[in-house]
Amino acid sequence: MDENLGKVVGNKQILFKGYIEGVPKESDMELKLGNEIKLEAPKGSGAFLVKNLYLSCDPYMRGRMRDFHGSYLPPFVPGSVVEGFGVSKVIDSDNPNFKPGDIVSCFTGWEEYTLFRNTEQLRKVQPDDIPLSYHIGLLGMPGFTAYVGFYEVCAPKRDEQVFVSAASGAVGQLVGQLAKLHGCYVVGSAGSNQKVDLLKNKLGFDEAFNYKQEPDLDAALKKYFPEGIDIYFENVGGAMLDAVLVNMRVHGRIAVCGMVSQAGIGASDQQGIRNLFSLVPKRVKMHGFLQSDYLHLFPRFVEQVGSLYKEGKIAYLEDMNHGLESAPAAFAALFTGKNIGKQVVCVART
Amino acid sequence: MDENLGKVVGNKQILFKGYIEGVPKESDMELKLGNEIKLEAPKGSGAFLVKNLYLSCDPYMRGRMRDFHGSYLPPFVPGSVVEGFGVSKVIDSDNPNFKPGDIVSCFTGWEEYTLFRNTEQLRKVQPDDIPLSYHIGLLGMPGFTAYVGFYEVCAPKRDEQVFVSAASGAVGQLVGQLAKLHGCYVVGSAGSNQKVDLLKNKLGFDEAFNYKQEPDLDAALKKYFPEGIDIYFENVGGAMLDAVLVNMRVHGRIAVCGMVSQAGIGASDQQGIRNLFSLVPKRVKMHGFLQSDYLHLFPRFVEQVGSLYKEGKIAYLEDMNHGLESAPAAFAALFTGKNIGKQVVCVART
Numbered sequence: 001m002d003e004n005l006g007k008v009v010g011n012k013q014i015l016f017k018g019y020i021e022g023v024p025k026e027s028d029m030e031l032k033l034g035n036e037i038k039l040e041a042p043k044g045s046g047a048f049l050v051k052n053l054y055l056s057c058d059p060y061m062r063g064r065m066r067d068f069h070g071s072y073l074p075p076f077v078p079g080s081v082v083e084g085f086g087v088s089k090v091i092d093s094d095n096p097n098f099k100p101g102d103i104v105s106c107f108t109g110w111e112e113y114t115l116f117r118n119t120e121q122l123r124k125v126q127p128d129d130i131p132l133s134y135h136i137g138l139l140g141m142p143g144f145t146a147y148v149g150f151y152e153v154c155a156p157k158r159d160e161q162v163f164v165s166a167a168s169g170a171v172g173q174l175v176g177q178l179a180k181l182h183g184c185y186v187v188g189s190a191g192s193n194q195k196v197d198l199l200k201n202k203l204g205f206d207e208a209f210n211y212k213q214e215p216d217l218d219a220a221l222k223k224y225f226p227e228g229i230d231i232y233f234e235n236v237g238g239a240m241l242d243a244v245l246v247n248m249r250v251h252g253r254i255a256v257c258g259m260v261s262q263a264g265i266g267a268s269d270q271q272g273i274r275n276l277f278s279l280v281p282k283r284v285k286m287h288g289f290l291q292s293d294y295l296h297l298f299p300r301f302v303e304q305v306g307s308l309y310k311e312g313k314i315a316y317l318e319d320m321n322h323g324l325e326s327a328p329a330a331f332a333a334l335f336t337g338k339n340i341g342k343q344v345v346c347v348a349r350t
Numbered sequence: 351m352d353e354n355l356g357k358v359v360g361n362k363q364i365l366f367k368g369y370i371e372g373v374p375k376e377s378d379m380e381l382k383l384g385n386e387i388k389l390e391a392p393k394g395s396g397a398f399l400v401k402n403l404y405l406s407c408d409p410y411m412r413g414r415m416r417d418f419h420g421s422y423l424p425p426f427v428p429g430s431v432v433e434g435f436g437v438s439k440v441i442d443s444d445n446p447n448f449k450p451g452d453i454v455s456c457f458t459g460w461e462e463y464t465l466f467r468n469t470e471q472l473r474k475v476q477p478d479d480i481p482l483s484y485h486i487g488l489l490g491m492p493g494f495t496a497y498v499g500f501y502e503v504c505a506p507k508r509d510e511q512v513f514v515s516a517a518s519g520a521v522g523q524l525v526g527q528l529a530k531l532h533g534c535y536v537v538g539s540a541g542s543n544q545k546v547d548l549l550k551n552k553l554g555f556d557e558a559f560n561y562k563q564e565p566d567l568d569a570a571l572k573k574y575f576p577e578g579i580d581i582y583f584e585n586v587g588g589a590m591l592d593a594v595l596v597n598m599r600v601h602g603r604i605a606v607c608g609m610v611s612q613a614g615i616g617a618s619d620q621q622g623i624r625n626l627f628s629l630v631p632k633r634v635k636m637h638g639f640l641q642s643d644y645l646h647l648f649p650r651f652v653e654q655v656g657s658l659y660k661e662g663k664i665a666y667l668e669d670m671n672h673g674l675e676s677a678p679a680a681f682a683a684l685f686t687g688k689n690i691g692k693q694v695v696c697v698a699r700t
Contacts, residue, residue, distance in 0.1 A: 237626065237627065256626075256629045256630055258630060259630070273622055274621075274622050276591075276609070277587065277609045279637070279638030280608060280639070281640070282638065283640055284637075284638050287629070290633055
C-alpha cells in the first residue's frame, strides 16, 4: 500500500508547451512540480488511481505536437500533460475489477499519479518473468506493430528477402527476429556501428549496415540483396525509401510503419520520393498501416511473442531513462537516433 | 485473297532509331520503305503471314525506348522495327489453326506484313458488331488493364468515391464507366475542356475537371471529394499524386497503372512525391500492377465488357490516325495529350 494514500501530494507532470515545427526538442516539454492531487479513488466514482511506473517514448507522438485535427489522434493540448502508453500500478480503487497492487498497461499521463475513470484503453498485466516495462515495448504497441506489420501486412513466405530500416528500434528489432524465425533472410539498417553490431550479434540479423557510412544506399542494397528485396519494413522514409524502391523484387511488399527521417519536416520540405514508378513494373504493394486496426489479434500476439521471449528465442533491446524529469530528453532523442532499442522512462520501480 | 499473294513486295516498316531521353518525339522513329518480303507462309514452317490492319499506341512503349534490361519487357533494338499490339488479318498460312481471312489480335510489328512463327501472344477474334480496332482498345490490353485494375486491385464497393486521372485515355475512360456501373461516385481529370466535356456528357462521369486550369489541385480535389477519395486510379504521377495522397480516406486504395506525366523524365529529375507519409494515418494501399499478371481473367473480361458494349451500357472513345507513316506522330502525341481516347493507327481497313 502506498505510504501517501489518502494524502494530498504534489503530482509532478510533464506538460506539452505548444505546437512545434521541425524535430522535437527537449524544450518542447516542461516539468511542472506540485500540481496537487489527493491520492484516492473517490467513493462512488468507479474510478481508480494508479502510480505510473514506466512511460513509453514513441515517434508517433510527434504527430500530436502539431495543430492538425484530421489525423487518427487529436493533437496534444498546449499547457496540458503529455499522454502516452505506460505501465502503472493501481494504488486505490473504487472499481471492483481493479484492486490495489494490480499492474495495468494503459494510455496514461506523463505524471506520477493518474486517476482513471474509464478502462477502455487498459489491460491488466499478469506478473510473470517478463520485465514490466516490456508491456510498453516487446509486448505493447511497438511489438504489436511489428507483429501485425510483418505477418498481416507483409504476408511473408519462407526464404524471402527482408529489409528493415531503423532495425534496432522498438519495432524493427522484433520485425527482424520474427522474419528470421519465419525462415527469411534479414538485413537491417541503423545509424551507428554499435547498433549494427547488436543487430548482427545479439538480434540475429543475417546482415546489418550503418546507413550513415554508406555514400550510396542503392549500392549498399544491391550488395546485400543481389536478387532484390521481397519485403521492406519501412520506418524511415526519405532517401532510404527511394533506394529501396528500385531494388524491390517482382510482387514485393512495403509495409509503411513510419517515416521517422521525415518526422520533423513540414510537407513542403519533405524529401521527394522519385522512384515510385518502380511500383508498376515490379507490381509492388505499398501499404500504410496502424496496429490499432488489428486489435482482435492482440491476445494471440501476447501469447505467441511472450512465449517466444520466455523460450529465449527472441531478445529485446531497451533504453531506459530514469526519473520523470528525464522524459522530455528521452523523447527528443528518438529523432536523433540516440536511443538504442525501445526508449522507456522509468518513473518508479514499484 | 490478297492480290499480291506469292509476290515479293516492299514491306513498309517503322523503325526505332535509337535510345532516347525525355519525352518521345516523332523523329525517334522513321519510316523505311521497300524492305522486301515474299507474301507467303513457307511450306513446312508452321508459320502464317498477316496483313496488319490496326496498330496500338500505348504509353508503356516509352519504357522500351531506353537502354534498360531490368524491366518486364526488353528494350527495342535500335534500327529494328517497332513492336506493339495490333489487329491483323491472316493472308496465308501453313498452320492448320489459322486460315486466310482469320482476324487475330496479336503482338506484331509496325509494318504492313508480319510473318508469325509462334502463336503464343495471339488470339483469334470472332467478327461481330464490335469494331475490329476495339480489340486493341476496349477489348484489348488497355481495357483489360482497366478491368483488372478496378475490380482486382481497387476492390471497389458500392457508393465509394473514385477518382481517375488521364480519365479520357484508353484505360481511364473504361475505369470510370465500370465504376459508375458498380454504383460509385466518379470524378475524372483530363487536360482539355473538350475532354472534360466528353467525360461528363458522353462517358457518364459524375464530375470532371481540366487539371491545367486548376491552380491548386488540392483545392480542386477537396471540392469534388469533400469527404475524401476511397479509390484513386493513378495514370499520371507527379503533382496530381501528391495532391491525391492528402485527400485519401481511411483504408483507401491507389491502383498505380502508370505515371505518364513522368514518362519522359530521368529518375533524378522526377518530381518528388512529398506526401507519402499520408499512407500511414489513412492506412492506404498503393499497388502497382500489370494486366499480364491476370491473364486467367481475360476470357471473362472479353465476355463481360463485350456484352456491356453491345448493350449500349458503355462507350469508347478512339482517336484514329490513318496510314503506317502516321504512326510515329500518333505515338508521340500520347505524351502531350493530343489524342482524345485510345490512340490507334489504321494501316489498312481490310
